[in-house]
Amino acid sequence: MSPEVIAAVAVGLPLVSAFAILALGKWPNVRDAVGIGTAGVLFTLVLRLVGPIKDGLRPEYPILEVLPGVSLGLKVEPLGLLFALVASFLWIVTALYAVGYMRGHHEKNQTRFFAFFAIAISAAMGVAFSANLFTLFAFYEMITLCTFPLVTHHGTPEAKKAGRVYLGILLTTSIGFQLLAIIWTWQLAGTLDFREGGILAGTASNGVLSVLLILFVFGAGKAAVMPFHRWLPAAMVAPTPVSALLHAVAVVKVGVFTILKVSVYVFGLDLLGTLASATWLAWVAATTIILGSLVAFTKDNLKARLAYSTISQLSYIVLGALLANEWGIIGGGMHIAMHAFGKITLFFAAGAVLVAAHEKDISRMGGLGRTMPITFGAFFIGSLSIIGLPPAGGAWSKWFLGMGTLEAGQIGLLVVLMVSSLLSLVYLLEVPVRAFFSAPPEDAHRGEGIHEAPRLMLIAMTVTALATLGLFLNPGPFYELMRLVVN
Amino acid sequence: MTVHLPVLQVVIPLLAAPLCALVRHGRIAWGIALATSWASFWIAVQLLRRVQAEGPISYALGGWAAPIGIEYRIDLVNAFVLIIVTAIGAVVIPYALKSVEQEIDAAKIPLFYAAFILCLTGLLGITVTGDVFNVFVFLEVSSLSAYALIGLGQDRRALTAAYQYLILGSIGATFIVIGIGMMYVMTGTLNMMDLSVLLAELGPNRTIAVAFGFLTVGISLKLALFPLHSWLPNAYTYAPSAVTAFIASTATKVAVYMLLRFFFTVFGWAFSFDVMQLDLVLLPLALIAIFSMSLVAIFQTNVKRMLAYSSVAQIGYIILGISMASVTGLTAGILHLFNHAMIKGALFMVLGCVMYRVGSVEIEAMRGLAKKMPWTMAAFVAGGFSLIGLPFTVGFISKWYLILGALERDGWQWWLVVGLVLTTSLMAVVYIWRVVEAAYFQDAPDEVGEPIREAPLAMLIPTWTLILANFYFGIDATFTSEVAGSAARALMGIAP
Numbered sequence: 001m002s003p004e005v006i007a008a009v010a011v012g013l014p015l016v017s018a019f020a021i022l023a024l025g026k027w028p029n030v031r032d033a034v035g036i037g038t039a040g041v042l043f044t045l046v047l048r049l050v051g052p053i054k055d056g057l058r059p060e061y062p063i064l065e066v067l068p069g070v071s072l073g074l075k076v077e078p079l080g081l082l083f084a085l086v087a088s089f090l091w092i093v094t095a096l097y098a099v100g101y102m103r104g105h106h107e108k109n110q111t112r113f114f115a116f117f118a119i120a121i122s123a124a125m126g127v128a129f130s131a132n133l134f135t136l137f138a139f140y141e142m143i144t145l146c147t148f149p150l151v152t153h154h155g156t157p158e159a160k161k162a163g164r165v166y167l168g169i170l171l172t173t174s175i176g177f178q179l180l181a182i183i184w185t186w187q188l189a190g191t192l193d194f195r196e197g198g199i200l201a202g203t204a205s206n207g208v209l210s211v212l213l214i215l216f217v218f219g220a221g222k223a224a225v226m227p228f229h230r231w232l233p234a235a236m237v238a239p240t241p242v243s244a245l246l247h248a249v250a251v252v253k254v255g256v257f258t259i260l261k262v263s264v265y266v267f268g269l270d271l272l273g274t275l276a277s278a279t280w281l282a283w284v285a286a287t288t289i290i291l292g293s294l295v296a297f298t299k300d301n302l303k304a305r306l307a308y309s310t311i312s313q314l315s316y317i318v319l320g321a322l323l324a325n326e327w328g329i330i331g332g333g334m335h336i337a338m339h340a341f342g343k344i345t346l347f348f349a350a351g352a353v354l355v356a357a358h359e360k361d362i363s364r365m366g367g368l369g370r371t372m373p374i375t376f377g378a379f380f381i382g383s384l385s386i387i388g389l390p391p392a393g394g395a396w397s398k399w400f401l402g403m404g405t406l407e408a409g410q411i412g413l414l415v416v417l418m419v420s421s422l423l424s425l426v427y428l429l430e431v432p433v434r435a436f437f438s439a440p441p442e443d444a445h446r447g448e449g450i451h452e453a454p455r456l457m458l459i460a461m462t463v464t465a466l467a468t469l470g471l472f473l474n475p476g477p478f479y480e481l482m483r484l485v486v487n
Numbered sequence: 488m489t490v491h492l493p494v495l496q497v498v499i500p501l502l503a504a505p506l507c508a509l510v511r512h513g514r515i516a517w518g519i520a521l522a523t524s525w526a527s528f529w530i531a532v533q534l535l536r537r538v539q540a541e542g543p544i545s546y547a548l549g550g551w552a553a554p555i556g557i558e559y560r561i562d563l564v565n566a567f568v569l570i571i572v573t574a575i576g577a578v579v580i581p582y583a584l585k586s587v588e589q590e591i592d593a594a595k596i597p598l599f600y601a602a603f604i605l606c607l608t609g610l611l612g613i614t615v616t617g618d619v620f621n622v623f624v625f626l627e628v629s630s631l632s633a634y635a636l637i638g639l640g641q642d643r644r645a646l647t648a649a650y651q652y653l654i655l656g657s658i659g660a661t662f663i664v665i666g667i668g669m670m671y672v673m674t675g676t677l678n679m680m681d682l683s684v685l686l687a688e689l690g691p692n693r694t695i696a697v698a699f700g701f702l703t704v705g706i707s708l709k710l711a712l713f714p715l716h717s718w719l720p721n722a723y724t725y726a727p728s729a730v731t732a733f734i735a736s737t738a739t740k741v742a743v744y745m746l747l748r749f750f751f752t753v754f755g756w757a758f759s760f761d762v763m764q765l766d767l768v769l770l771p772l773a774l775i776a777i778f779s780m781s782l783v784a785i786f787q788t789n790v791k792r793m794l795a796y797s798s799v800a801q802i803g804y805i806i807l808g809i810s811m812a813s814v815t816g817l818t819a820g821i822l823h824l825f826n827h828a829m830i831k832g833a834l835f836m837v838l839g840c841v842m843y844r845v846g847s848v849e850i851e852a853m854r855g856l857a858k859k860m861p862w863t864m865a866a867f868v869a870g871g872f873s874l875i876g877l878p879f880t881v882g883f884i885s886k887w888y889l890i891l892g893a894l895e896r897d898g899w900q901w902w903l904v905v906g907l908v909l910t911t912s913l914m915a916v917v918y919i920w921r922v923v924e925a926a927y928f929q930d931a932p933d934e935v936g937e938p939i940r941e942a943p944l945a946m947l948i949p950t951w952t953l954i955l956a957n958f959y960f961g962i963d964a965t966f967t968s969e970v971a972g973s974a975a976r977a978l979m980g981i982a983p
Contacts, residue, residue, distance in 0.1 A: 064962070064963060065963075065965055066884075066961075066962060066963065066964055066965070067884065067887065067964050067965065067968050068965060068968060068969065068972075070887075072962075134878070137878060138878035138879060141877050141878050142878075145872075145877070152928070155928060160924060160928045164920075164924075167916070167920070168916075171875075171913065171916055172913055175875075175876070175909055175912050175913060176909045176910070176913065179886075179890075179909070180890065180905060180909060183887060183890045183891055183894060184894055186891070187891060187894045187895065
């Protein structure tokens with residue numbers, strides 16, 4: 001297959017598998033095998049794109065023209081490839097995990113769940129390989145809508161309420177700001193294509209372009225920059241595999257990916273550096289980083305704490321983009337990968353605790369480390385990556401982001417990064433420390449009943465935890481891709 | 488025969504209507520109506536092709552050349568409107584079979600189809616003719632039959648709704664005929680092309696200005712421009728389901744076409760917008776309509792009424808596009824004419840399916856319906872996406888051009904317009920989602936009688952045909968946007 005076709009298949013394959021999953025609903029084993037198999041095929045396909053991209057190819061696959069001059073099309077470039085690699089690899093792991101979780105937790109409507117899950121991946125691939133802003137926006141909205149049934153999976157009043165917040169914020173920001181920004185860009189530049197060096201330079205005054213940048217940053221509501229972050233904690237009512245892959249990797253990364261892509265290919269770093277609003281927005285991101293960490297402290301519910309941690313971490317990437325220099329972009333791009341591996345491990349562990357011990361609150365996890373050593377061991381490694389400590393991959397992206405702040409001459413932002421790392425050190429490590437060293441709560445009936453989570457779940461979190469360590473030893477592949485972006 | 492297609496477009500349904508009344512058998516009348524509507528659609532397609540290939544068609548009725556005889560004149564604008572009207576007719580009639588058999592007395596069914604086809608005749612007549620008095624005649628044909636159709640609704644309030652529409656519609660028609668009369672007094676002609684030349688020669692003139700005023704008010708009443716919309720919500724709510732689906736997507740659209748024809752072709756856009764400053768009237772009213780009616784829609788408990796208010800808001804979008812008086816704005820208006828017909832046609836057809844099985848379209852009655860009528864409710868969600876204007880639907884294409892049109896204009900007030908269009912899209916999310924939440928998240932009320940099943944295929948297939956059209960023309964909008972763009976340029980007098 002030529003690279004162009006691979007890109008198209010990468011978007012189409014999960015979509016086709018969604019229908020297969022629906023058709024196979026009566027045979028759960030076959031259905032889940034199809035899901036896992038598709039994930040495997042998808043990753044190998046995306047992997048085959050790495051070679052051509054490194055050789056300097058930028059394969060394009062035009063689909064159709066929607067309006068004169070506005071078209072739907074795919075184009076593979078290094079940043080999108082990085083995102084696609086991360087998402088497709090973690091889909092394999094999550095597919096395994098989800099089978100264990102959904103069965104272990106006796107969830108209903110599993111067929112619907114897996115089908116919408118596959119559609120979400122298809123849309124994420126579409127965003128990753130989008131050739132222009134219209135395509136990106138279309139797949140962006142597709143993700144919002146097809147994850148709604150996943151968020152509201154349980155159908156309870158609580159889920160319904162969370163669904164309203166989810167849809168309300170994501171649609172308000174995307175229609176209210178992002179769509180406006182896209183049409184405005186079209187009006188100014190006459191094109192929506194992602195081009196190296198950007199398309200907006202010289203089309204309007206810096207004041208106008210500053211406003212446009214604000215619209216793009218807040219319009220990517222999935223990036224959860226405050227004050228448009230409330231949807232992410234709300235989405236935690238979903239089953240844990242959704243929180244793990246979608247609300248730590250695919251959906252939220254689509255948001256920050258949009259901001260990175262717009263920074264590099266719509267504004268261009270040269271132009272971005274001259275915009276006044278880039279600096280303000282960098283401070284908005286910095287505020288989100290600190291406030292997100294502080295709120296995470298107050299949360300006793302483990303998934304809620306992880307959600308606020310995600311809000312904080314996503315703004316690292318937004319910050320990296322807005323620094324408008326190559327270290328910032330490299331750091332931001334690599335943080336997409338590093339945070340994904342780390343955070344998915346944490347969510348996997350949280351889900352395992354829920355399934356095996358039926359505990360959601362951190363204060364009640366004392367003593368669980370002895371019965372669930374693998375789970376909390378993985379949690380520990382994932383935490384290291386999020387904090388940015390060796391020997392976990394997160395150290396690298398924080399390193400580059402720090403260099404970016406120095407290059408931009410923003411010592412204040414460097415301090416923010418450091419403070420946030422310290423905060424995350426405390427609120428994340430509290431969990432394994434309690435689990436291993438505290439006594440169980442008095443009313444807990446911990447006896448024979450509790451043991452490690454189902455095997456599929458353990459395999460999944462072991463894989464991601466080991467990958468986090470591996471990425472510290474060899475961050476090369478991602479680094480090289482990001483170098484291609486900035487050169 | 489192809490030479491006579493313009494007149495056949497009107498004559499075929501005109502002859503078929505009494506035929507429906509004469510056969511006195513429901514199914515046969517339906518068969519005649521079906522054949523007529525499909526033939527009309529076929530003719531409309533042929534006409535559009537010819538106009539695209541050869542330019543405007545002029546047809547002298549009975550061989551009498553204008554200005555003595557009546558001229559039928561078809562250019563891109565009305566060829567496009569013909570497509571809209573006949574396409575909706577061709578989809579709604581097959582759908583009507585089951586729905587009408589349940590909602591209307593068997594004895595009245597042949598008369599129902601006669602009135603239906605007569606209404607179609609009137610709408611097509613307004614659209615093809617190039618003679619202003621002929622416009623009035625066909626307007627009365629379509630309106631009178633529409634009053635009868637609405638009055639056939641099951642609910643007794645349908646009668647007052649029809650009566651209200653009758654009174655206001657007649658006032659509107661009277662205003663229109665007064666305007667036409669004044670123009671005739673001043674120029675001595677009723678032919679649109681003649682009028683456009685003579686009015687330009689006449690120059691500024693108080694009688695013409697008054698005629699302009701009468702026409703503006705009369706047409707605004709017919710197209711339900713805020714605040715002249717009060718007849719619409721009741722009429723749409725209480726009319727039989729098939730009638731609502733048809734009238735909502737055609738009658739107001741044809742009235743908008745009249746507005747375009749009078750103000751752009753007959754008066755000329757320079758006179759309408761520069762001298763009479765029509766935009767100063769239309770723009771604020773459109774904006775108020777968009778916002779206030781979206782807001783009102785949010786608080787409705789009857790879904791049909793909710794969509795009726797939404798229709799008034801959507802007509803506001805069309806008028807907003809027109810009042811920009813630019814090629815992009817006009818393109819947006821004409822596109823939304825087509826797109827909104829598909830959106831609302833589809834959504835009202837969904838409600839007809841609900842009515843057929845549940846017997847009510849109150850939100851309360853639709854609780855938990857997604858489990859019992861999955862295809863129907865999925866169609867509602869899909870149509871709702873289009874109404875909201877999400878990508879890959881026609882609603883998105885309309886929004887795109889509307890916002891682009893506003894961004895092209897200078898001045899802070901256009902930012903308000905942009906903000907309002909985006910805000911009201913989000914308000915559409917709210918009122919659509921109220922129904923979605925009820926259908927998908929709430930428990931069904933206790934059932935009395937036989938369990939509710941999925942709507943019959945004879946209704947689902949036409950509904951889904953229109954839903955899929957919403958997506959088809961949203962994914963590949965090159966055809967509609969090019970036709971609308973060329974039509975807009977033609978109306979503005981700019982060579983394509």
